[in-house]
Each structure stands twice: as structure tokens, then as C-alpha cells.
Amino acid sequence: MIKRRKTRTVKVGKVKIGSGHPVSVQSMAKTDTVNIRATAAQIRELEAAGCEIVRVAVKTPEAARAIKEIKKEISIPIVADIHFDPALAIESVVAGADKIRLNPGNMKDAGGINDVIAACRDRGLPIRIGANSGSLTEMARGKGSPAKAMVSALIKYIEPFRRKRFGDIVISLKASDVMTTVDAYRIMARECDYPFHVGVTATGLPEDGIVSSSIGIGALLLDGIGDTIRVSLTGDPIQEIPAARRILSSAGVRSFGHRVIACPTCGRCRVDLAEITAHLKKELESIQRSDERAQGSGCRGLLIAVMGCEVNGPGEAKSADMGVAFGKDKGAIFSHGRIIKTVKSKDAVRELVKMVVSEQ
Numbered sequence: 001m002i003k004r005r006k007t008r009t010v011k012v013g014k015v016k017i018g019s020g021h022p023v024s025v026q027s028m029a030k031t032d033t034v035n036i037r038a039t040a041a042q043i044r045e046l047e048a049a050g051c052e053i054v055r056v057a058v059k060t061p062e063a064a065r066a067i068k069e070i071k072k073e074i075s076i077p078i079v080a081d082i083h084f085d086p087a088l089a090i091e092s093v094v095a096g097a098d099k100i101r102l103n104p105g106n107m108k109d110a111g112g113i114n115d116v117i118a119a120c121r122d123r124g125l126p127i128r129i130g131a132n133s134g135s136l137t138e139m140a141r142g143k144g145s146p147a148k149a150m151v152s153a154l155i156k157y158i159e160p161f162r163r164k165r166f167g168d169i170v171i172s173l174k175a176s177d178v179m180t181t182v183d184a185y186r187i188m189a190r191e192c193d194y195p196f197h198v199g200v201t202a203t204g205l206p207e208d209g210i211v212s213s214s215i216g217i218g219a220l221l222l223d224g225i226g227d228t229i230r231v232s233l234t235g236d237p238i239q240e241i242p243a244a245r246r247i248l249s250s251a252g253v254r255s256f257g258h259r260v261i262a263c264p265t266c267g268r269c270r271v272d273l274a275e276i277t278a279h280l281k282k283e284l285e286s287i288q289r290s291d292e293r294a295q296g297s298g299c300r301g302l303l304i305a306v307m308g309c310e311v312n313g314p315g316e317a318k319s320a321d322m323g324v325a326f327g328k329d330k331g332a333i334f335s336h337g338r339i340i341k342t343v344k345s346k347d348a349v350r351e352l353v354k355m356v357v358s359e360q
């Protein structure tokens with residue numbers, strides 16, 4: 001059982017971050033924020049995929065003002081991503097952003113940061129303070145290991161917020177190197193009780209980025225570190241959402257419905273296990289969708305094991321909520337540790353789906 005790190009709670013619109021609240025899934029729109037129609041459409045797609053908080057790039061006052069119109073079209077909280085110019089943060093607050101993301105490392109105007117703090121305090125908005133390895137100054141980079149340099153920079157960034165007693169803060173420390181990212185969050189976890197937005201940055205295309213993110217985010221989640229996550233991928237942001245949900249589900253910190261595990265198969269397997277597993281997943285997804293429509297929420301997640309033979313099959317199937325271990329033409333169906341019947345291989349999926357429905 002993972003013991004989550006204790007943090008304070010930060011509220012981003014309707015989503016609570018930290019203190020044992022579910023680890024939320026974030027992404028970022030890749031459209032030009034000024035293009036209200038395209039940005040709202042992409043956010044709605046992200047939302048439909050399961051994104052719970054979305055960030056948009058705010059490069060100009062016009063982009064900040066667009067937040068007001070985008071918000072009318074979406075229902076998840078929106079975060080304004082600000083670099084260089086604190087005035088853009090104030091514009092975004094006025095436009096109705098639910099959170100501000102600042103990189104104080106690239107802001108020269110300390111007075112401007114104080115104004116952002118005052119504006120966010122007035123509206124009860126949190127601020128995410130992020131240090132990215134790519135934006136550390138040469139001076140900051142020189143201090144010890146890259147992870148320590150990021151943490152030292154971040155602690156410096158937080159000082160004005162501490163001086164103003166502004167505690168509605170979320171921290172992020174992202175590097176493109178997985179070990180640096182993990183080390184930085186681990187060090188910072190000993191220094192504060194702010195919730196963490198966890199992710200590895202600049203990971204590349206999905207085939208590379210999902211692996212790096214799974215290792216980095218996964219290692220931290222297993223340590224109990226991480227209150228909201230983003231899988232940063234090059235390409236369509238929609239791909240980030242199922243990847244993030246799978247990481248959370250594999251780490252055992254959240255359930256998004258039923259989870260199917262299956263053996264890799266070998267020469268002992270006498271059924272098309274890949275086809276059977278894909279068929280079962282599809283059936284379960286459709287049950288889950290109708291259940292969500294009926295109840296307005298996800299259904300209880302069951303663990304279902306699909307195993308190719310009698311070697312490891314019975315063991316895995318027994319320790320899952322339910323499962324099947326195939327033999328020649330037949331499958332032994334398990335429920336909560338016991339064989340309850342044997343069916344023809346072709347009927348195994350139907351039988352498992354029936355059992356799942358009866359447990360929902």
C-alpha cells in the first residue's frame with residue numbers, strides 16, 4: 001500500500017490537489033490560445049479522454065483575454081502558463097484562469113511577481129511554481145548536481161511567496177533526464193509540504209516519452225510523491241491522457257475502471273490470447289461507458305487475469321478478482337480465488353463479462 005506524502009490542499013477550480021485527494025491528470029493545449037475555437041475544441045477532446053486540468057500558453061495580452069471565452073466552452077479548470085512577463089499573469093487572473101503557472105527563473109521584475117501574488121490572493125487562485133532544467137541560469141547550473149541545482153533555484157523562487165505568506169502553491173521540478181527529475185522531487189519533498197505537479201519534460205515522441213514518463217512518474221508515485229501528473233509528449237496531446245491514466249492505474253494510486261492483465265504467452269499457450277484479451281477489454285470498456293452514463297461516475301475497478309495455460313495461470317487468476325486460465329479448448333474460470341466453472345475457450349470472454357456485470 002502506497003503511503004502518500006502529506007501535503008497541504010490546493011484548489012484549482014473544482015479539482016483539489018494534494019492531501020490524499022486523487023492524483024489528477026493534466027495536459028496542455030497545443031493550439032495558439034488566441035484561436036479560441038481551436039483551443040476550446042482541443043480542450044473538449046482532452047476532457048472527453050479524461051483530462052482533469054488543462055494548461056494553455058499565454059504569450060500575449062490577447063491570449064490572456066481569450067481565456068474568458070475558452071472557459072465558456074469547457075468544463076475543466078484552466079491554467080495560464082506564463083513566462084517572462086508577470087503582467088500576463090494579472091491579465092489571465094482577470095480573464096478567469098483557475099491557476100497561474102509561473103517560472104520565476106525567467107522573470108526579472110520582482111515587483112511584478114508581488115502583483116501576481118496579490119491578484120491570486122484576492123481571487124483565491126493557486127500558483128504553480130516550476131523550475132525546468134532547461135531554463136536554469138548558468139550560475140544556478142553550477143551548484144552541485146543538476147537535481148540539487150534545480151531545488152536550490154526553486155527554493156529561491158519560492159522566497160517572495162513565503163515572505164508574502166502566500167501558501168497556495170504547487171511545485172514542479174522537471175528535467176528531460178529521468179534520474180535528475182526523480183532526485184529533484186525526492187530532495188524537495190523533504191523541504192516543504194506543497195503539493196507536487198510531477199512529470200518528466202521534453203521526453204520526445206510517444207514511443208520514447210511514455211517509457212521515460214512511466215519510469216520517472218512511476219518511481220515517484222511509488223514513493224508516495226506526486227499529487228497531479230502530466231505525461232509530456234511531442235505530438236497530439238490526447239495521447240498524454242491514456243498514458244497518464246495507465247501510469248496511475250499501474251502504480252495502484254487510482255482506478256479508472258476494470259484492469260485486465262494477461263500473460264505474454266509462449267509455446268504452451270493453445271489459444272489466441274492477444275485476440276481474447278483485446279476482445280475482453282473492448283467489452284469491458286463498453287460496459288464501463290454505459291455504467292458511467294447511468295451513474296455519472298466510473299464503476300468499481302476489478303482486476304481480471306487472462307492466462308494462457310496451467311503453469312502460471314491458476315496462480316495469477318486466483319489472486320485477481322476474477323480470471324481465466326486456458327487449457328486445450330477450455331478455460332477454467334476463477335472468481336475471488338476459486339475455480340467456479342470450466343467453459344469452452346470461445347465462451348470465456350462472455351462468461352467473464354457476465355461476472356463483471358453481476359459485481360458492478
Ligand code: SF4
Pocket residue numbers: 263264265266267268269307308309310311312313
Ligand atoms: S501462463 Fe502459460 S502460456 Fe502464459 S506465459 Fe506462462 S507458461 Fe506461457
